[in-house]
Amino acid sequence: xxxxxxxxxxxxxxxxxxxxxxxxxxxxxxDLAQPAGPAVQLEGARGPLSVARSRxxxxxLAARSPATGVFERHLALEEALVGSPLTTGNxxxxxxDGPATYxxxxxxxxxxxxxxxxxxxxxxxxxxxxxxxxxxxxKQAQGVQVNLLRDSAGTFGTPAAFxxxxxxxxxxxxxxxxxxxxxxxxxxxxxxxxxxxxxxxDGHTAFLGGINIxxxxxxxxxxxxSKVRDNxxxxxxxxxxxxxxxGPVVAELQKLFIDAWQQQKGPPLAERRYFxxxxxxxxxxxRAIGSSPEEPFSLIYATLLSAxxxxxxxxxxxxxxxxxxxxxxxxxxxxxxRGVDVTLILPSQTDSWLxxxxxxxxxxxxxxxxxxxxxxxxxxxxxxxxxxDGVWATVGSTNLDWRSFLHNHELNAxxxxxxxxxxVQAMFNKDLAASDRIGLTAWQQxxxxxxxxxxxxxxxxxxx
Numbered sequence: 119x120x121x122x123x124x125x126x127x128x129x130x131x132x133x134x135x136x137x138x139x140x141x142x143x144x145x146x147x148x149d150l151a152q153p154a155g156p157a158v159q160l161e162g163a164r165g166p167l168s169v170a171r172s173r174x175x176x177x178x179l180a181a182r183s184p185a186t187g188v189f190e191r192h193l194a195l196e197e198a199l200v201g202s203p204l205t206t207g208n209x210x211x212x213x214x215d216g217p218a219t220y221x222x223x224x225x226x227x228x229x230x231x232x233x234x235x236x237x238x239x240x241x242x243x244x245x246x247x248x249x250x251x252x253x254x255x256x257k258q259a260q261g262v263q264v265n266l267l268r269d270s271a272g273t274f275g276t277p278a279a280f281x282x283x284x285x286x287x288x289x290x291x292x293x294x295x296x297x298x299x300x301x302x303x304x305x306x307x308x309x310x311x312x313x314x315x316x317x318x319x320d321g322h323t324a325f326l327g328g329i330n331i332x333x334x335x336x337x338x339x340x341x342x343x344s345k346v347r348d349n350x351x352x353x354x355x356x357x358x359x360x361x362x363x364x365g366p367v368v369a370e371l372q373k374l375f376i377d378a379w380q381q382q383k384g385p386p387l388a389e390r391r392y393f394x395x396x397x398x399x400x401x402x403x404x405r406a407i408g409s410s411p412e413e414p415f416s417l418i419y420a421t422l423l424s425a426x427x428x429x430x431x432x433x434x435x436x437x438x439x440x441x442x443x444x445x446x447x448x449x450x451x452x453x454x455x456r457g458v459d460v461t462l463i464l465p466s467q468t469d470s471w472l473x474x475x476x477x478x479x480x481x482x483x484x485x486x487x488x489x490x491x492x493x494x495x496x497x498x499x500x501x502x503x504x505x506x507d508g509v510w511a512t513v514g515s516t517n518l519d520w521r522s523f524l525h526n527h528e529l530n531a532x533x534x535x536x537x538x539x540x541x542v543q544a545m546f547n548k549d550l551a552a553s554d555r556i557g558l559t560a561w562q563q564x565x566x567x568x569x570x571x572x573x574x575x576x577x578x579x580x581x582x
Contacts, residue, residue: 150195150424158193160403161203163366163396175206179403179509183536184431186507192428196421196532200407208365209400210533212513212541216335219325219360220246226319226362227253233263233390235375237316239272239515240330243280250331251280255287263388264289267379269312270297272330292384294527310411313515313526315360316375321394324368326529327360327513328438328502354467357497359436359545361513361531364399370406371529378527381412403534409516409527416523418516418530423449425506429458432507434546436463438500439470439517440477446518447480451487459490463549466493473519478568479576485558492553502530505546508539 160172167175180189197204213219227234234257241247254264266284270293273281285291294312296302317325329335334356363371372392379387409416426433426449433453440462442450454460462484468474481491502518505511514530516522533539 150420150427158197158204161205161366162207163398166203167206175403179535183509183539184507186430186509188425188428188430188507188510189534192424192510193534195424196405199420199424200405200417202370202406202408204403204405204534205366205370206403207396207398207400208363208367208402208404210402210404210531210538211362212538212545213325213327213360213362214545215358216246216329216356219327219329219358220249220335222362223317223325224249224253226317226323226325227257230257230262230319232320232394233265233388233392234320235265235267235316235318235372235392237267237312237314237375237378238331239269239311239313239315240332241268241273241276241280242330242332243276244333246333246336247276247280247331251284254289255284258288263390265379265387266291267294267312267375267382267384268292269294271295271311272313290385290388292379292382294378294382307411309525311521311526312378313522314374314378314408314529315515316371316529318368318372318375321372321392322364322368322397322399324363324371325360326363326371326515326531328358328500328515329360334498354496354498356500357494357549358500359503359513361533363404363531364397365402365404366396367404367406367531369393369396374406374408374529377408378410402538405532405534407512407514407530407532409523409529411525411527416516416528418512418514418528419446419523421532422446422504422512425504425510425512426450426453429453429506432459432461432505434459434461434463434505434543435518436494436499436501436503436546436549437518438465438468438502439473439519439522440464440480441473441519442477442480443520443523447483450484450489454484454488460488461490461492461550463492463494463499463546463553465499466495466554467498469498473517475568476576477519479573481556481561482558485556485561491556492550493556494549494553496552499549501549503542503546505539505542508543509536510534511539511542513542 157169159169160167160175176189258264266289274297281291295310315329407418409418450460502516503513511533512530516528516530522528
């Protein structure tokens with residue numbers, strides 16, 4: 119066991135090593151002790167609010183919410199861990215599945231007047247990818263500057279000609295962590311990925327979540343050219359969740375995009391109004407959280423652990439790739455054992471065989487602790503959402519696996535308050551009604567071949 123101090127004041131990292139087969143799995147753990155310091159301060163359209171005004175807004179959220187201590191116990195710690203401001207005056211629209219998300223994205227792109235910043239993991243050369251390419255090139259031709267940051271591994275199968283056409287139109291392209299080590303700009307790490315999905319239009323509208331740019335999100339039928347690694351899943355629709363945001367939080371998302379571009383040594387961005395004066399767009403309180411392997415620990419992981427640890431009534435999680443580390447498992451177990459309703463909706467079919475079975479090997483332990491587990495049927499579940507006590511909600515790109523917590527650049531938004539929480543709960547209930555519950559007795563009697571698959575997948579958890 120090694121204890122070392124990180125750069126952030128009041129935080130420590132505990133690096134543990136455990137052996138699974140021949141793999142060494144480092145575990146990075148933030149210090150989740152309650153920090154001492156000033157009260158949480160919100161930011162609005164005109165900058166930081168006073169402590170009194172911030173307190174009044176948070177007290178108003180608490181008054182309109184079910185009885186919970188998540189605000190008091192968690193928010194100050196989240197502020198210390200994450201560093202990004204809690205912003206008020208935002209509008210948040212919950213988008214479910216590809217067609218609704220793409221429709222909103224295309225409408226925002228069509229309305230662009232100054233710039234479009236797009237950061238994505240997968241950008242396929244298929245029907246949906248071509249529609250995005252045409253829309254982006256059309257705006258570039260109108261004088262709107264388009265900047266595209268795409269992950270090298272995620273777009274590895276996309277033909278070079280697809281990106282060459284975009285570049286020829288004037289779109290500014292940059293490749294995140296090139297797979298080819300000869301093209302690397304600094305320290306080359308093949309396992310590093312940009313898993314974020316972020317679209318920002320004119321600095322005032324943003325989209326984030328789990329949806330890539332691919333025809334797998336078109337609906338029940340699967341279009342030629344899309345990515346699938348499991349042929350049995352080819353005819354299933356993909357179930358995913360995104361957010362459309364307006365208001366002061368968009369500036370925080372813009373900072374994350376520009377930071378990622380510059381960290382990857384992208385060419386200078388064309389002069390545009392990337393930070394227009396923020397406007398009050400609604401009344402939602404939102405925090406943007408970006409994580410990267412360059413940081414001492416995943417900020418999204420840390421704030422999720424803290425929220426689960428602060429839960430009093432419920433923890434409702436929907437996640438596509440569930441291969442948790444020991445600390446997350448312990449947090450879920452402990453919450454259930456103190457009487458919190460901990461319910462997980464996980465996939466019943468997947469495009470990642472190894473992650474699927476690596477996660478299932480933890481079912482018995484969680485079920486014994488009182489965690490409820492459901493598997494979503496009839497779709498490829500790709501959502502990454504969590505709702506704590508009905509008032510703390512997060513939507514983003516982060517999976518509950520080693521890759522997201524240690525190797526990927528990820529992006530989530532946290533939305534506070536019962537109003538948005540009710541929307542997320544309704545979405546959760548809808549998925550729950552289309553899911554099958556996993557019972558402990560039946561699970562303990564599962565066939566031997568499933569147990570063998572779980573043991574095989576266990577050795578690969580760190581790299582999945």
